[in-house]
Amino acid sequence: MAAGRRSDLSSLAFTGGMSLLALLTLVLLVAPTLVVVIVSFTDGFSLKFPPPGYSLRWYRELIDASQLHFAAWNSVQVALITTLLSVLLGVSGALAIARSPAASARVLDSLFMSPLVLPALAFGFAALMTFSAVGWTVSTTTLVIGHTVVCVPYVIRTTTAALAQMDPALLESSASLGASRLYTFRRVTLPLIRPGVLAGGFIAFMSSFDNVPVSLFLRDARTDMLPIRMWQDLEGRLDVTIAALSSVIVIVTLLMMVVMERAVGLSRRLRQ
Amino acid sequence: MNPTLPVTAYPLRLAAPLAGFMVLFFVAPMLMLLWVSGYADPGMTQWGSLASWAKMFDAFGLGVLADTLWLGVQVTLLSLVLGYALAWTYLRLPPRLQPLVIFIVMLPLLTSVVVRTFAWIVILGRQGIVNAALLDLGWIDEPLKLLYTRSGLVVALANVQLPLMVLPLITALQRIDPNLADASASLGAGAWRTFLRVTVPLSLPGVVAGCLLTFAAAITAFISQSLIGGGQMLFMPMYLYQQASSLSNYPFAAAIGLTFLVAVLVCVSAFNALGRLSRGYAAA
Amino acid sequence: MNQRRRLLQSSLALGALHLFPQLSMAQAKRLVFATFTGSWEEAHRAVLVPAFRKANGNAEITLDPMLSVDQIAKVTAARNNPPIDVMLHDPGPALTAIGQDLVEPFPAAQSQHFKDLLPEAQEVTGPAIFFQVVGLTYNPEKIKTPPTSWRDLWKPEFKGRVGITTLNSTLGTGWLVEVAKMFGGSESNVEPGFKAINDLKPNLAAVASNPGALAALFQQGQIDISPGNFNAIQILKARGVPVEFVSPKEGAIAFKTTIHIVKNTPNKALAAALIEAAMSPEVQTQLMQSPYLIVPTNSKVKMEGEIAKVLAKDQAEMKQRFVFQDWKKINEQRASWIERFNREVRV
Numbered sequence: 001m002a003a004g005r006r007s008d009l010s011s012l013a014f015t016g017g018m019s020l021l022a023l024l025t026l027v028l029l030v031a032p033t034l035v036v037v038i039v040s041f042t043d044g045f046s047l048k049f050p051p052p053g054y055s056l057r058w059y060r061e062l063i064d065a066s067q068l069h070f071a072a073w074n075s076v077q078v079a080l081i082t083t084l085l086s087v088l089l090g091v092s093g094a095l096a097i098a099r100s101p102a103a104s105a106r107v108l109d110s111l112f113m114s115p116l117v118l119p120a121l122a123f124g125f126a127a128l129m130t131f132s133a134v135g136w137t138v139s140t141t142t143l144v145i146g147h148t149v150v151c152v153p154y155v156i157r158t159t160t161a162a163l164a165q166m167d168p169a170l171l172e173s174s175a176s177l178g179a180s181r182l183y184t185f186r187r188v189t190l191p192l193i194r195p196g197v198l199a200g201g202f203i204a205f206m207s208s209f210d211n212v213p214v215s216l217f218l219r220d221a222r223t224d225m226l227p228i229r230m231w232q233d234l235e236g237r238l239d240v241t242i243a244a245l246s247s248v249i250v251i252v253t254l255l256m257m258v259v260m261e262r263a264v265g266l267s268r269r270l271r272q
Numbered sequence: 273m274n275p276t277l278p279v280t281a282y283p284l285r286l287a288a289p290l291a292g293f294m295v296l297f298f299v300a301p302m303l304m305l306l307w308v309s310g311y312a313d314p315g316m317t318q319w320g321s322l323a324s325w326a327k328m329f330d331a332f333g334l335g336v337l338a339d340t341l342w343l344g345v346q347v348t349l350l351s352l353v354l355g356y357a358l359a360w361t362y363l364r365l366p367p368r369l370q371p372l373v374i375f376i377v378m379l380p381l382l383t384s385v386v387v388r389t390f391a392w393i394v395i396l397g398r399q400g401i402v403n404a405a406l407l408d409l410g411w412i413d414e415p416l417k418l419l420y421t422r423s424g425l426v427v428a429l430a431n432v433q434l435p436l437m438v439l440p441l442i443t444a445l446q447r448i449d450p451n452l453a454d455a456s457a458s459l460g461a462g463a464w465r466t467f468l469r470v471t472v473p474l475s476l477p478g479v480v481a482g483c484l485l486t487f488a489a490a491i492t493a494f495i496s497q498s499l500i501g502g503g504q505m506l507f508m509p510m511y512l513y514q515q516a517s518s519l520s521n522y523p524f525a526a527a528i529g530l531t532f533l534v535a536v537l538v539c540v541s542a543f544n545a546l547g548r549l550s551r552g553y554a555a556a
Numbered sequence: 557m558n559q560r561r562r563l564l565q566s567s568l569a570l571g572a573l574h575l576f577p578q579l580s581m582a583q584a585k586r587l588v589f590a591t592f593t594g595s596w597e598e599a600h601r602a603v604l605v606p607a608f609r610k611a612n613g614n615a616e617i618t619l620d621p622m623l624s625v626d627q628i629a630k631v632t633a634a635r636n637n638p639p640i641d642v643m644l645h646d647p648g649p650a651l652t653a654i655g656q657d658l659v660e661p662f663p664a665a666q667s668q669h670f671k672d673l674l675p676e677a678q679e680v681t682g683p684a685i686f687f688q689v690v691g692l693t694y695n696p697e698k699i700k701t702p703p704t705s706w707r708d709l710w711k712p713e714f715k716g717r718v719g720i721t722t723l724n725s726t727l728g729t730g731w732l733v734e735v736a737k738m739f740g741g742s743e744s745n746v747e748p749g750f751k752a753i754n755d756l757k758p759n760l761a762a763v764a765s766n767p768g769a770l771a772a773l774f775q776q777g778q779i780d781i782s783p784g785n786f787n788a789i790q791i792l793k794a795r796g797v798p799v800e801f802v803s804p805k806e807g808a809i810a811f812k813t814t815i816h817i818v819k820n821t822p823n824k825a826l827a828a829a830l831i832e833a834a835m836s837p838e839v840q841t842q843l844m845q846s847p848y849l850i851v852p853t854n855s856k857v858k859m860e861g862e863i864a865k866v867l868a869k870d871q872a873e874m875k876q877r878f879v880f881q882d883w884k885k886i887n888e889q890r891a892s893w894i895e896r897f898n899r900e901v902r903v
Contacts, residue, residue: 014463015364022361025354028431029376032391033383035401039394045795046775048399067601067619093290099281108287111294117484117540119492121509122529125516126301129308129526137637149298152290203382210384212495216513220630220639221588221620230386231495234393236593236621236768243394246387253382257375267374270381270439332899398777417716419778420762503722503763504901514898518724519891520629 033250040243047240058244065241071229078140078225079208082147086204089148090155091197095189098163116153120213123149128217138220146214151207155200158269162196163189195264202260203270206253305530311523324523328531333511337535340491340507343426344539347490348437348483350430355437355482359445360471362438381435389496392428393419396500420502428500433489437482444478445471476550484543488536508532586616587826590630590640593621594768595788599848607842608833615826623725623766624649631658631818641821642830645682646726648883648890650814654681660817663828669835669854677853682816685834686843687851689867689878690727691808693784695774697798706731706738706804709781710756718759719770719779723897727767729890730809731783732897733881738806743885746893753901763901774799786867787850794847801866803877808867810878 035049040058042051062068093112097105115123127146128138136142166189174184215225230246233239260266312321327333362373380388395401396418403415418424448471456466472479494509501507512532516525591600597619605617620639622630624646631638635658645653653659661680664670670683677684692703698717703709709718721728736742736749761779764770771788773779775797786808789799815834817827833839840852849862851874859870868874 011457011463014467018357019361021354021357025358025434026373026376028354029380029434031401032388032395032431033379035394036387036391045797046399046777047394047397049394049401049404070618089290089293093287095282096284096287100284101281102284105284105287108284108291111299112290115298117488117536119509119529119532119536121492121494121512122305122533123298123301125512125525125529126305127297128516129522130297130301130304132634133304137634138639145297149294206382210382210386212385213492213509216494217516221590221618222586222639224618224620227384227386227495230384230390231499232593232621234386234390234499234772235765236597236772242390246384246390249387250379250383254379257378257382261371261375267371267378270378393776415777417761417778498765503765504760506898518626518629519894520633 036243037247037250040240040247042240042243045240047243058240061241062244062248065245067224068226068229068241068245071224071226074140074223075209075226078143078147078223079205081140081144082151082208083201083205085144085148086152086155087197087201090152090200090204091159091193093152094156094159094163098160099168112156113153115150120150120211121216124214124217127214131218138218138223140223142218143215143223143225146218147208147211150211150214151204154203154207155197158196158200158203159193161269162193166192196269199260199264199266199269202256202264202266206256302533305526305533308522309526309530314519314521314523316523324527327524328527333528333531336506336508336511337531339505340509340532341535341539343429343497343507344487344491346426347429347433348487350426351434351437351486351490352479352483354430355434355441356479358434358438359441362442363445377435377438380432385432385493385495388432389428389499392424392431392496392500396424396428419500420504422501422505425497425501425505429490429493429496432493432496433486436485436489440478440481440485441475442478444475444481447478448474473553476553477547480543480547480550484540484547487539487543491536508535585822586618587642587823587830588618588620588640589642589644589830590620590622590627591644592768593623593766594771595785595791595848596644596850597621597768598791599787599843599850603842603848604830604834604839607836607839608830611833612826612829615829617826617830621768625724628652628656628658632656636820638818638821640818641823642827643682643816643818645814645816646688646811646883647813647881648726648729648887650682650816651883651887653816658816658819660819660821660824660827662817662831667828667832667835669832669837672837672854672856673835674853674855676812679814682814683831683835684812684814684853685831685840686813686853687874688726688811688813689786689803689808689851690730690783690811691786691801691803692781693770693774693789693799693801694781695777695798696800698780702800702802703781704802704805706735706783706806709783710752710759712759714759714781716759716761717780718756719762719764719773719782720753720756720760721764721767721770721783722901723890723894724765725767726811727770727783727785728897729886729893730811730881732893733886734806734809734879743882744889746889750896750900753897757901760901787848790847790849790862803867807877807879810874810880812880 039047039049039051041054041056042048043053043055043057044051097108124146131138131142170188171184174188210227212227212231215228219225219228230242233242257266309324310319310321312318312323362370365373398415402418406412407415452470452474453466456470461469492509494513497505497507498510508528512525512528515521515528591597601619605619608617609615624644627640627643627645628649631640631643643653659681662682664680670678673683692708694703696702720731723729723732732746732749732753733743735752736746739748739752741748762773764773767785767788770782770784771792774792784801786801789801792799815831817824817831821827835854837854837856840854840857843850844852844857844859844861844863846862851863851867852859859868868877
């Protein structure tokens with residue numbers, strides 16, 4: 001009984017300590033986003049917190065910021081095409097290696113997933129040199145190719161996870177009932193892995209939209225990308241318009257996240 | 273269709289488009305990097321020299337590399353402490369609150385790194401929150417210099433990369449059988465002891481996974497390093513970018529890039545090996 | 557009324573094409589103008605871009621702000637298909653660009669405004685469209701007695717409050733040369749300058765990657781004194797940021813800034829049109845007003861207002877009061893200085 005008493009107190013202290021630290025961590029996670037949103041409503045010219053006054057002026061500036069619109073539109077276009085390409089390539093790749101008994105499948109798996117951990121900056125630079133060497137000038141095409149290399153692993157990861165969770169018995173019974181491979185794929189596999197594919201596609205889209213290291217090298221002023229434009233503006237001017245833009249981006253991302261959570265259970269798939 | 277292939281698998285041929293794509297646009301550039309690093313001068317006229325490599329491995333270059341790796345270690349450790357506390361507490365939260373916490377963790381992951389880093393400029397700046405709070409509380413008279421300092425950079429980076437640490441930790445902690453903790457408590461072990469002797473070892477695979485992702489992200493975090501670290505701190509990503517973009521010294525930049533790649537590969541392999549060991553340990 | 561305007565626009569466009577018969581109608585690519593970062597970008601975006609678009613049928617133009625040296629790097633890397641159509645250069649990089657055959661001569665014969673420029677500004681390789689002036693910039697709220705000399709930056713009371721830029725910018729390099737001169741060196745010997753920067757380290761609060769970033773540092777209160785561009789602080793002042801400019805007693809440094817058409821650009825006609833707009837008295841007068849306060853080069857523009865008060869009443873006086881540097885000598889060693897600076901100025 002005495003031992004039980006002791007462990008009660010110590011466990012309380014322990015839980016209390018951990019919870020406090022966890023709360024601090026949560027605050028640290030949320031604070032930056034909140035701060036950016038609040039500061040974007042300042043009526044002054046600097047990023048002082050708390051702001052001296054509030055106004056919508058920087059959002060009005062945002063409406064006029066044609067160069068930012070141009071960059072944003074470029075980023076969206078590139079991200080859309082990248083996502084499409086990543087899904088096509090990634091799903092076919094994942095299908096091939098997910099349940100393959102061959103040893104080469106493991107090798108292929110490492111190859112496909114390696115862009116995730118290797119420094120994208122080095123890759124971006126390498127890609128630029130390669131394209132220059134064969135005479136391809138920087139364009140939307142080179143951007144899409146570069147982005148796809150670093151985004152396709154996300155699609156592969158979620159698709160593979162979805163395939164792994166699929167009960168093989170379903171496939172076997174479909175085959176034993178006489179369905180062709182293609183039919184089984186269309187009617188059984190695809191619907192079951194669709195949420196995983198969509199989740200992977202979403203992450204690939206966001207990853208391409210936010211991408212900096214590859215875009216740094218594979219773009220020029222005519223194919224300006226939003227994160228790069230924002231970074232350059234921050235380095236050069238520390239314009240509060242960027243704060244307004246950031247809030248908009250955060251809100252839109254949040255909305256899309258909610259939609260994806262409802263549709264495909266995004267949070268579950270991110271943890272795999 | 274291959275008749276001997278089990279019906280649940282697909283022909284390896286399906287991976288051909290992706291494999292071709294990766295070979296052309298990933299492997300080839302890496303080889304290109306190797307090729308270009310063989311030039312001695314920025315004008316790229318004499319091939320077959322190790323001059324660019326020598327430049328990378330002189331005292332200065334090695335210093336930059338070491339500093340970058342050390343930054344990764346510092347950031348990972350801080351992230352680990354904070355992230356573990358969050359993951360541990362998450363599992364004890366009522367189910368209604370859990371999705372909210374996951375969302376808070378996920379949002380930074382999907383937001384642009386420029387936005388996240390920019391927020392830290394506002395927090396750490398001379399007119400930022402931390403200084404404003406400290407001044408209000410009367411703890412300091414003059415604003416502190418937090419921006420462009422090593423500690424400021426470590427704190428900001430640890431936070432920017434925190435989701436990468438928390439998510440694998442949650443997954444790993446969830447897999448631990450709760451009965452084990454109960455058993456440990458009923459045998460008389462205090463909360464700390466249970467934590468250190470039971471929970472932590474069993475969660476080791478998740479710890480390793482989280483550390484790997486955080487470490488890799490922290491050392492390649494070009495934007496955060498330059499916006500918060502400022503012009504006086506030089507790390508590998510900026511070193512590469514300076515040489516490639518401003519100075520157009522492609523051979524040297526290629527040497528830097530390859531060194532960086534190899535360094536990350538070595539670290540990742542080390543982590544993976546640790547991961548395999550810890551899985552064995554956790555299963556035992 | 558609308559029809560008349562459209563007729564006017566199209567006839568202007570046709571007229572422009574007439575000047576450059578090689579150009580085909582199909583060139584609808586965006587014009588890319590590499591202006592300088594910071595206050596220059598703001599000024600050009602607010603004044604030059606609208607003027608250019610009005611005169612050229614709403615032609616699409618993108619500003620790609622970057623330092624002079626970076627412009628050279630980008631164009632050299634892709635000579636045959638340059639990512640920039642119009643470059644803006646400080647004296648040093650201008651010499652490099654011309655020397656490396658990166659510029660297309662400006663068609664001065666067909667230009668309306670070229671002959672109105674000051675004689676020094678009339679360069680066929682690329683006319684000068686403004687002068688930059690570099691002196692001491694400081695926060696008058698934190699620093700009560702205005703500084704008078706470059707040496708003031710080393711005063712112990714400024715510990716942790718001084719900002720400088722890297723040598724990638726003309727501001728940084730020009731300042732280094734002046735510091736070297738102050739301690740007995742010259743354009744060919746900057747050793748005393750590097751030593752002085754080493755001694756400055758305890759006072760250094762931040763090293764900005766470009767002059768625009770310096771302005772941002774003032775704005776955020778991270779630095780209180782720095783070598784700086786006259787123009788950069790005007791825009792800050794207009795925003796209520798406490799910052800003042802003062803010419804050091806050693807003499808403010810002046811740089812002639814030239815604008816160039818990039819060789820092999822597909823947008824030659826539009827590029828020339830942009831330069832034309834930049835030389836026009838209307839644009840230069842507007843840029844001379846608050847808050848831009850950019851020193852004009854068109855002789856038809858009378859120097860007035862803040863510029864006449866603080867800098868010089870006319871270009872002749874400017875030549876007397878300001879320091880001009882020998883960029884030919886500086887260019888020879890600049891790359892090695894940049895590398896040395898990057899290595900030595902580390903935390």
